[in-house]
Every structure is written in C-alpha cells, then in structure tokens.
Amino acid sequence: MKNLILFLFLSWASFSQTIENDDYLIIEGESSKYFYILTKDGYYISELAGKITFKEYTKEIPKSLNVPVSTLIPLLHNSQTYLLYPGGGLLYTFSDGSISRIDRSFPHRNQYGAYFFSYKENVFLIGGYGYWQTKSIITKFNFNSGDWELVNTKGQQPVGIDQGTYFIEDNKLYVFDFVSREINTQKEKRNENLYVLDLDSFEWKKLGVINDTVDLINVKNKGVKRFFKFEDKLIFSYSNNPGFFLVDIQNNSFQSFKDEILFYKSDNQFIIKNNRLIGPIKNTLTGESAFEKFDLTNITNYPIDEVSYFFRDKEEFFQYVYFALFFLIVLIIILSLYYKRIAQTYIIDESSISISGVSHKLLPIEISILTLFSKDKKVLNSKLMELFVRDDKTKDYAVKRKNKTLAALKTKLFNLYNISFIEKQKSKGDSRHLTYLLNKKIRIIQETID
Amino acid sequence: MFAIIGLSTSYYLNGYLYAAFRSNKMYDPIVSRSSHNEKATRSGGMALFFTFCICYGLGKAIYSMSVDLYALIAWIFIALTGMADDFFSIKYREKFFLQVFAAIVMLQSGIYIDSFHGVFGIYEIPIWASYIISIFVFIVIVNAFNLIxxxxxxxxxxxxxxxxxVAGIITISSKEMFLVIPSIVGGITGFLFFNFNPVKKVFLGDTGALLLGSVIAxxxxxxxxxxxxxxTDDFISRPLMVILLIIYPLADTLRASLIRMYKGKSPFLADRVHLHHRLIDKGYSHWGASSLILGLSITVVMVGVFVSSLSISLTACSLIILVYLAILYYIFFN
Incomplete structure (x- = not known):
C-alpha cells in the first residue's frame, strides 16, 4: 500500500496548469508535445512540458455553435480535430487557431451521448439518445456533400445503445454496458451483452453475456463513465468509484484496479498523450480547474482482484452443463420416488377397484371395507364390525361373516395385484382387541362421483 | 428463481384447471390406440401456456427477460391452435396451414436457418431456401413433439x-433469452407431477405439445x-448437435412415417407404431418407458459430443452415431 501511495503521489507531482473558465473542452493537439483547451473566448495551448499559453481565435467562432464548448464531442482524425455538435448534425474543425463549420446539415438532436469515432477515411457516429428513444443507428459524415448518411447494418443489432462503452480493435467495434429504451413510457434497461460490429461489412454480432461482476459494478455506481484504449486493452471507470477496470477482449479477461486519483477526482474530460492521462481537477475553494497529468505506464501493477473472464465463455458453459446434468439426475430421482409412491395407488368407485386404468369389479361389502381403508390406514375391528352387524342376526354370525369376507377380499386382491393389502394386528395388552392395517406401500383413494 | 416460480405456478394451475375440466366432464376420450384407461384431462398444455405467460410478464417487468416479439407471437398463435384442437378437434390440413402461418411469423424475428454449417459442404444458403427449410424444420419439430x-x-x-x-448455450450468448428456459422447465416439472398422478391425471394435449415444439423449434x-x-462451435457441428438434442422425436417420427408409407397408409395416420408403444407393449410402465428413452437419448448426446471431439469428419461422426443408435434399437426396442 505504501508503494501504491508513493507511486500515485509521484505520478501527479510534476505537472499542474490552471484555468479559471468553467466552460472548456480539452482536446488532443496535432503533435504529441501539446494539447488544447478550448473556451468560448479563445484557446490554450498547453505543452506537456508545463508551459500554457492563451490565444484568441483567429476567426470568430461560428454562430451556429450556440452551446457550451464543453458539450462538443472532439475527435482527432488524420491530424485534424473535429468537433461535433451535441446530438449530431453540425460538424466543426479546429485548425490554425479557429473553429470552422464544415457540414451542410442541421442539428439532428437524434444522437445525444453517441460515440464519435473514425475508421479508415471516415468519421462515424453510433448510438445515442434522441426523440425519447435510444438509438443504435450509425451515421457517416460525407465530406463531399457535407451531410450525414445513414449506414445500413445487418446481423444482431442491439435495440438501442445509450451510455455505452466502446472499444475499437482492428476492424471491430466492440460495445457493451449500455442502456436501451424503445419508447418513452419504458424504463431504461441495461443490456447485459457484448456486441461487436464489423466496420467493413457493418454486420453486428452478439458475442456473449458480460460477467456478472461487471454488472454489479455498474448497478452500484451510476456515475459518469470514462473509457479509453490503452496498450491494446480497454480501461474504463465510473466517476464516483475509486477504481478502474481493465478489459482484454481478445483474451476475454477482466481485472479491477485500485485508483485514488486517476479518474476519481478528475473531471469527465481527459485525453491520453504519450501514455499519460491529462485531465482537470477542480478546486472547490477557488473554482479554478487545474490540469494534471498521470503516468499510465505502471497502472496495472496494483490489482485488487484476480483476473476473471469478461464475457461468459467455455468454463461457464461446462459449469452450467454439469449443473444441468445434476439437475436432471435430481429430477429423475424425485420423479422416481414420486412414481414409486403413486405406483401402488388404487382407486375405488361404487363398484370396482382400479390401477393404471385397469379396473376389476368388487362386491358392495368389499367396496365398503376398502372405503374404510381409504379414510384411514388403521381400521379398528369395531369399526369394521359395524358393516356386518345386523339386528336380526347374532354377533357371532357377524364376526364369522366379517372374517370370511375379509379373507375372500384379501385373496382376491392378492390374486389380482400380487400384493397383500390388509394385515391383522392384535393389541399387545389384550389379544381380543383387533386392528386391521392397510399395507404401508398401498394407497386407496375413493373416487367421488361427478 | 424463475424455475421455482414456474414450478409453483404450473403446479397450482394444473390442479386448478384439472378441477375446472373435471367439473365440466371434459375428459380425454379413451380410444383403441390410447395408452391410458383412466379419466384424464388435456389441461396440461393450457397450464403450461399460462405459466409461461405469467413468468414472462414477471420477467419482463422486474428483470431483463426478453424474446423476440415475432417469436412470442408465433408461440402464442401455436398455443391457441393447440387449444382449439384440444377443444374442437381441428382437421389435420387446417392445423398444418396454421402451423405454416406460425412458422412464417417466427421467421419475421430474423432468427432462422440461414446456413448448413458445412453439411454437404454447404454453408450460407439463399434467403428463399432459408425460409423454405426453416418452415419445413418448424413443421417437423412441432409435429414430432406432438407425435411422441x-x-x-x-x-x-x-x-x-x-x-x-440448450440453456448452457443460451446462457453464454443471451442472458435475457436464457431466463425463458427455467420458466419453461419449472412449468413442465409442475405438470409432470399431474401427468404421472393416477388420481388427477393431466395430459399436455395439443396445446402443450405444439407449444413445446414451437419453443424448441x-x-x-x-x-x-x-x-x-x-x-459449442469449437467441438461439435451445430446441425449435428441439434439432431442429437432431438434425436428421439426425429427418429421416432421418421420411423413411424416410413412404416406407414411402406404399408400404403398416410404418414400422418395416428396409430401405435411408435417406439414408446413398443416399450409399453413389452411390459414397461409409462414412467419406465419414458425414463428409459430419456436416459438413452442423453447417452446419444454424450456419445455424439465425444465422437465429435475426436477430430474426425462429420460423415464419420454421423456413421458412428448411427451405429450406436442401431445397437440401442436392437437391445431395447427390437
């Protein structure tokens, strides 16, 4: 930890430049030795060595640029700085100390918060939010006509991409951690997948579901997100979280790092120059913004987590397959036990007994006996005797008739189903007290008449 | 969570609908080719459909469950077709056209068979061929699950x-679609407790069989x-995996159709030539026959995956699997 603090302190100590203006935009310079800070009144040229010089624009800024400069989206493409009007449409260049409009379009207001990027000789704008909907459209600026053209895409295009994290590698544009909203009444929903767009064929593909750990980070922190490419990897973070995350999409790895200063205290404007991150830190007492630089060279030396997968891959697949097989085995065992229990379930109606749909006729007195066992598996002799006692006959006659009927029923059922249904049990205290028990494996259900 | 919601909802709805059907004396008729003699209702499919609707509504509202709208419409349409068939017995030709219509609706989702993935050396196929093949596969799968x-x-x-x-594959590629699976598995599990119950016997009916078939399709x-x-692309061909996953419905339907045609009968005729009927006739209980076929079909998948991982050609894989199927047939069904 001491090393980390010392490292972070030394990284910040050597560079500090301040400006008083609240509305500014930090953009890369054409050379790696300096960068610009644009304001409404003029611009600063800030050398990485530390010298900062204010200059007025050589031409008046275009009247159409009627929004704070901090809301413009900058892009350095072929040594030319482009500034995009928020929501898309109007496009400006900053060169030779002046801002000039180069489009023949209008404020689209259709792609707020979109990602402005370049590929080969073109500049594109993807996603964003406008007219109560999130967008997944891609528009390309036509330098000849000065207008924006809609690019047709194919494949598994996301419904809308707002607040996304983007990463370009070769001819692939990766996007994840974005929200979609189709109509105004719908709540924004975070898309859990990693998508890739082929920038040559403009074909979308869904690569897989993002690791749940990444999901948790996003749910916890709703702050401003920053992301940039660093050494062929993607770094992203959230403004109110003192940590950042390194993603290697090619190797499907993800790792969290502790960071007290890098993004946590800096504003959401920053540039990367010569492995250095340059961004403003506002002094809350004076209101001044100090531009600080941070050396990124060794930032991955202090991980706070083990490397984990970024999007679900083979390991998770096999884990799931083992779980599925386990679930299937458990289900089969449960159903077997259930089936074993119900396999000896007999149904009696007013004249017959049946199992698995096969029924056999029984005498009314036999049905009456089995009805008693359908209510209770243990039937007292006295209860059973009630079925046989007749006023005009002696009790002895009733006992004999009961025993005969029971014996006949037991034999009949054994012959039919090869299982003993009813057992006689004598009381331990008094052998004259008899109880009749239904076989524990058997269940008798009386079917009610509809 | 959705598996538990699906299971409990399905269990409740199956009991509720059984009582409702029973009070209206809406029992499945017992005919000569029936494998059951008990009074049973065809309410399982309805319970499964309503369970899915409830789970999907919940999943959409509180979580990120989502399936393409056209697929949903097709599922609902096919379930309603099944319901109509359960209640009024639709003619086969009418049912066939309704299934074709459902397949066409499903194609609008943009998710259909657009490649042979190297089978017969063919990869991408023209859009018209994609549509025809997808509709054909849809009809075959839906009816195969109905027939078994x-x-x-x-x-x-x-x-x-x-x-x-399949959930293993879907969980990697689509979290929102994955949530459909535990809902359906829970729903089917809840139904099974009634399906095996001799007292409150419930059948899937056409609603359930067609719905399951269309979701699987x-x-x-x-x-x-x-x-x-x-x-799974790295270790098994997609078409081979799909065939392995539904090997029993496909093989049984194909076998039954061939036997009927050989006897000069319609391949769609309902009879007792299915492999599972043969097991019942051999003395297996319903649970015994079903669990045996389930176990055997799992071993077919395992053998298929193992053979595919040996880095041999697709033709060789298919031949080995066919030999294994022939052995299984000889041992268990001959």
Whole structure:
C-alpha cells in the first residue's frame, strides 16, 4: 500500500496548469508535445512540458455553435480535430487557431451521448439518445456533400445503445454496458451483452453475456463513465468509484484496479498523450480547474482482484452443463420416488377397484371395507364390525361373516395385484382387541362421483 | 428463481384447471390406440401456456427477460391452435396451414436457418431456401413433439432434457433469452407431477405439445442461425448437435412415417407404431418407458459430443452415431 501511495503521489507531482473558465473542452493537439483547451473566448495551448499559453481565435467562432464548448464531442482524425455538435448534425474543425463549420446539415438532436469515432477515411457516429428513444443507428459524415448518411447494418443489432462503452480493435467495434429504451413510457434497461460490429461489412454480432461482476459494478455506481484504449486493452471507470477496470477482449479477461486519483477526482474530460492521462481537477475553494497529468505506464501493477473472464465463455458453459446434468439426475430421482409412491395407488368407485386404468369389479361389502381403508390406514375391528352387524342376526354370525369376507377380499386382491393389502394386528395388552392395517406401500383413494 | 416460480405456478394451475375440466366432464376420450384407461384431462398444455405467460410478464417487468416479439407471437398463435384442437378437434390440413402461418411469423424475428454449417459442404444458403427449410424444420419439430406425446411424461421429459442442455448455450450468448428456459422447465416439472398422478391425471394435449415444439423449434433456429454466437462451435457441428438434442422425436417420427408409407397408409395416420408403444407393449410402465428413452437419448448426446471431439469428419461422426443408435434399437426396442 505504501508503494501504491508513493507511486500515485509521484505520478501527479510534476505537472499542474490552471484555468479559471468553467466552460472548456480539452482536446488532443496535432503533435504529441501539446494539447488544447478550448473556451468560448479563445484557446490554450498547453505543452506537456508545463508551459500554457492563451490565444484568441483567429476567426470568430461560428454562430451556429450556440452551446457550451464543453458539450462538443472532439475527435482527432488524420491530424485534424473535429468537433461535433451535441446530438449530431453540425460538424466543426479546429485548425490554425479557429473553429470552422464544415457540414451542410442541421442539428439532428437524434444522437445525444453517441460515440464519435473514425475508421479508415471516415468519421462515424453510433448510438445515442434522441426523440425519447435510444438509438443504435450509425451515421457517416460525407465530406463531399457535407451531410450525414445513414449506414445500413445487418446481423444482431442491439435495440438501442445509450451510455455505452466502446472499444475499437482492428476492424471491430466492440460495445457493451449500455442502456436501451424503445419508447418513452419504458424504463431504461441495461443490456447485459457484448456486441461487436464489423466496420467493413457493418454486420453486428452478439458475442456473449458480460460477467456478472461487471454488472454489479455498474448497478452500484451510476456515475459518469470514462473509457479509453490503452496498450491494446480497454480501461474504463465510473466517476464516483475509486477504481478502474481493465478489459482484454481478445483474451476475454477482466481485472479491477485500485485508483485514488486517476479518474476519481478528475473531471469527465481527459485525453491520453504519450501514455499519460491529462485531465482537470477542480478546486472547490477557488473554482479554478487545474490540469494534471498521470503516468499510465505502471497502472496495472496494483490489482485488487484476480483476473476473471469478461464475457461468459467455455468454463461457464461446462459449469452450467454439469449443473444441468445434476439437475436432471435430481429430477429423475424425485420423479422416481414420486412414481414409486403413486405406483401402488388404487382407486375405488361404487363398484370396482382400479390401477393404471385397469379396473376389476368388487362386491358392495368389499367396496365398503376398502372405503374404510381409504379414510384411514388403521381400521379398528369395531369399526369394521359395524358393516356386518345386523339386528336380526347374532354377533357371532357377524364376526364369522366379517372374517370370511375379509379373507375372500384379501385373496382376491392378492390374486389380482400380487400384493397383500390388509394385515391383522392384535393389541399387545389384550389379544381380543383387533386392528386391521392397510399395507404401508398401498394407497386407496375413493373416487367421488361427478 | 424463475424455475421455482414456474414450478409453483404450473403446479397450482394444473390442479386448478384439472378441477375446472373435471367439473365440466371434459375428459380425454379413451380410444383403441390410447395408452391410458383412466379419466384424464388435456389441461396440461393450457397450464403450461399460462405459466409461461405469467413468468414472462414477471420477467419482463422486474428483470431483463426478453424474446423476440415475432417469436412470442408465433408461440402464442401455436398455443391457441393447440387449444382449439384440444377443444374442437381441428382437421389435420387446417392445423398444418396454421402451423405454416406460425412458422412464417417466427421467421419475421430474423432468427432462422440461414446456413448448413458445412453439411454437404454447404454453408450460407439463399434467403428463399432459408425460409423454405426453416418452415419445413418448424413443421417437423412441432409435429414430432406432438407425435411422441403418446405416453405419460415422454414429451415433457425429452423437452426438459432439450431445454437444460440448450440453456448452457443460451446462457453464454443471451442472458435475457436464457431466463425463458427455467420458466419453461419449472412449468413442465409442475405438470409432470399431474401427468404421472393416477388420481388427477393431466395430459399436455395439443396445446402443450405444439407449444413445446414451437419453443424448441425457435431455439433450434437460434442455434442454426449463423449470426448467433454458439459456444459449442469449437467441438461439435451445430446441425449435428441439434439432431442429437432431438434425436428421439426425429427418429421416432421418421420411423413411424416410413412404416406407414411402406404399408400404403398416410404418414400422418395416428396409430401405435411408435417406439414408446413398443416399450409399453413389452411390459414397461409409462414412467419406465419414458425414463428409459430419456436416459438413452442423453447417452446419444454424450456419445455424439465425444465422437465429435475426436477430430474426425462429420460423415464419420454421423456413421458412428448411427451405429450406436442401431445397437440401442436392437437391445431395447427390437
């Protein structure tokens, strides 16, 4: 930890430049030795060595640029700085100390918060939010006509991409951690997948579901997100979280790092120059913004987590397959036990007994006996005797008739189903007290008449 | 969570609908080819459909469950077709056209078979061929699952096996679609407790069999669509995997149709020539026959995956699997 603090302190100590203006935009310079800070009144040229010089624009800024400069989206493409009007449409260049409009379009207001990027000789704008909907459209600026053209895409295009994290590698544009909203009444929903767009064929593909750990980070922190490419990897973070995350999409790895200063205290404007991150830190007492630089060279030396997968891959697949097989085995065992229990379930109606749909006729007195066992598996002799006692006959006659009927029923059922249904049990205290028990494996259900 | 919601909802609805059907004396008629003699209702499919609707509504509202709208419409349409068939017995030709219509609706989702993935050396296929093949596959799968619904638990258990194995693929490539699977598996499991129950016996009916078939067909389209990211691509061919996952319904339907045609009968005739009927006639209980077929079909998948991992050609893989199927047939069904 001491090393980390010392490292972070030394990284910040050597560079500090301040400006008083609240509305500014930090953009890369054409050379790696300096960068610009644009304001409404003029611009600063800030050398990485530390010298900062204010200059007025050589031409008046275009009247159409009627929004704070901090809301413009900058892009350095072929040594030319482009500034995009928020929501898309109007496009400006900053060169030779002046801002000039180069489009023949209008404020689209259709792609707020979109990602402005370049590929080969073109500049594109993807996603964003406008007219109560999130967008997944891609528009390309036509330098000849000065207008924006809609690019047709194919494949598994996301419904809308707002607040996304983007990463370009070769001819692939990766996007994840974005929200979609189709109509105004719908709540924004975070898309859990990693998508890739082929920038040559403009074909979308869904690569897989993002690791749940990444999901948790996003749910916890709703702050401003920053992301940039660093050494062929993607770094992203959230403004109110003192940590950042390194993603290697090619190797499907993800790792969290502790960071007290890098993004946590800096504003959401920053540039990367010569492995250095340059961004403003506002002094809350004076209101001044100090531009600080941070050396990124060794930032991955202090991980706070083990490397984990970024999007679900083979390991998770096999884990799931083992779980599925386990679930299937458990289900089969449960159903077997259930089936074993119900396999000896007999149904009696007013004249017959049946199992698995096969029924056999029984005498009314036999049905009456089995009805008693359908209510209770243990039937007292006295209860059973009630079925046989007749006023005009002696009790002895009733006992004999009961025993005969029971014996006949037991034999009949054994012959039919090869299982003993009813057992006689004598009381331990008094052998004259008899109880009749239904076989524990058997269940008798009386079917009610509809 | 959705598996538990699905299971409990399905269990409740099956009991509720059984009572409702019973009070209206709406029992499944017992005919000569029936494998049951008890009074049973055809309410399982309805319970499954309503369970799915409830789970989907909940999943959409509180979580990120989502399936393409056209697929949903197709599922609902096919379930309603099944309901109509359960209540009024639709003629086969009418049912066929309704199924074709449902397949066309499902194609609008953009998820259909657009590649042979190297089978016969063919990869991408023209759009018109994609549509025709997808509709054909849809009809075959939907009817295959309907036809094997001849004994207790078979269609349901084989569907559970399919969904559990496919869920592994879907969980990697689509979290929102994955949530459909535990809902359906829970729903089928809840139904199974009634399907095996001799007192309150419930059948899937056409509603359930057609619904399950159409959901399975959609997931098969998803796997065979070249735009889908399928994690198993590295060790098994997509078409081979799909065939292995539904091997029993496919093999049984194909066998039954061939026997009928050989005898000069319509291949769509309902009779007792299915393999599961043969097991019942051999003395197996319904549970015994269903669980045996489930176990055997799992071993077929395992053998298929193992053979595919040996880095041999697709033709050689298919031949080895066919030999294994022939051995199984000889041992268990001959």
């Amino acid at each position: 619904d001849g004994i207790d638990g078979l269609s349901a258990l084989l569907s559970i096996k399919f969904f559990l194995l 959609f997931f098969i389209f998803y796997i065979l669509n070249s735009n889908s990211y399928i994690i």
